[in-house]
Amino acid sequence: MANNFEVRYAASPREVKRMDTKELRDEFLIQNIFKQDEISYIYSHYDRFITAGVSPVNQKVSLETIDPLKAEYFLERRELGIINIGGSGSVSVDGTQYDLDNKEGLYIGRGNKEVIFSSDSASNPAKFYLNSTPAHKAYPNKKIGTEDLEVIELGAPETANARTLRKYIVNSVVDVCQLQMGMTTIKTGSSWNTMPAHVHDRRMEVYFYFEVPEDQAVCHFMGQTDETRHIWMGNDEAVISPPWSIHSGSGTSSYSFIWGMAGENLDYGDMDVCPTNELK
Numbered sequence: 001m002a003n004n005f006e007v008r009y010a011a012s013p014r015e016v017k018r019m020d021t022k023e024l025r026d027e028f029l030i031q032n033i034f035k036q037d038e039i040s041y042i043y044s045h046y047d048r049f050i051t052a053g054v055s056p057v058n059q060k061v062s063l064e065t066i067d068p069l070k071a072e073y074f075l076e077r078r079e080l081g082i083i084n085i086g087g088s089g090s091v092s093v094d095g096t097q098y099d100l101d102n103k104e105g106l107y108i109g110r111g112n113k114e115v116i117f118s119s120d121s122a123s124n125p126a127k128f129y130l131n132s133t134p135a136h137k138a139y140p141n142k143k144i145g146t147e148d149l150e151v152i153e154l155g156a157p158e159t160a161n162a163r164t165l166r167k168y169i170v171n172s173v174v175d176v177c178q179l180q181m182g183m184t185t186i187k188t189g190s191s192w193n194t195m196p197a198h199v200h201d202r203r204m205e206v207y208f209y210f211e212v213p214e215d216q217a218v219c220h221f222m223g224q225t226d227e228t229r230h231i232w233m234g235n236d237e238a239v240i241s242p243p244w245s246i247h248s249g250s251g252t253s254s255y256s257f258i259w260g261m262a263g264e265n266l267d268y269g270d271m272d273v274c275p276t277n278e279l280k
């Protein structure tokens with residue numbers, strides 16, 4: 001059993017409205033995801049969504065159960081999505097090895113007992129970003145390579161939001177209970193993601209920002225459409241978005257992020273968009 005976990009409760013719009021900067025960050029911001037040779041788990045009460053990361057450097061690292069699951073093993077009642085944002089590595093799932101190059105993904109279904117992460121090289125270790133949600137059914141494991149992705153171009157330079165969105169885990173790519181995951185990359189010269197902003201009260205979401213240059217930052221916006229707040233974020237940091245909250249950011253340079261969500265339905269396009277000039 002792993003002890004390296006943190007629980008985040010679900011906050012209501014009423015209490016978030018009164019939070020100061022530190023309270024907002026303590027509640028929603030997730031830092032230090034990639035600890036060497038150790039998985040750190042953040043367990044959110046929104047849709048029981050777990051955000052985690054691991055970078056195996058000197059040894060292989062196993063996915064372990066954590067106390068809030070009250071389960072014998074991590075995937076006893078859960079499914080798992082993985083995207084590697086580091087050097088090449090592999091994930092062994094009950095004896096079957098999946099090799100994951102940079103930006104390749106893997107879906108692991110409920111019921112798999114042993115999940116072991118390793119890097120091909122200690123000098124360029126893999127960085128596995130993980131999202132997990134409760135699952136009612138066991139679906140087959142599936143590697144998601146570049147050829148499996150659904151790619152769409154969004155936004156425009158005129159509105160500073162030109163970006164490429166890649167769907168990794170959606171039900172048209174892989175059978176899944178409730179998890180959805182993908183990656184969006186902002187084009188050079190653009191800064192905004194997810195504009196016009198939206199909420200989806202049916203689902204929560206977590207954004208993980210990466211490829212943010214060392215001396216730059218992303219300003220992430222959250223809150224109800226008429227009561228927004230911001231959280232400044234650095235590279236390799238994630239932020240929890242409550243179902244009632246917008247989730248949109250603007251960087252001081254281009255960047256990428258992984259979005260992961262879970263909740264009521266599997267319709268990627270189920271979003272209530274807020275006209276940009278109506279945000280407050």
Ligand SMILES: O=C[C@H](O)[C@@H](O)CC(=O)C(=O)O
Binds near residue numbers: 154184200205
């Ligand atoms: O509900 C969907 C998510 O918020 C993201 O997929 C949006 C996103 O990546 C983008 O528009 O840049």
Ligand SMILES: [Zn+2]
Binds near residue numbers: 198200205271
């Ligand atoms: Zn969304």
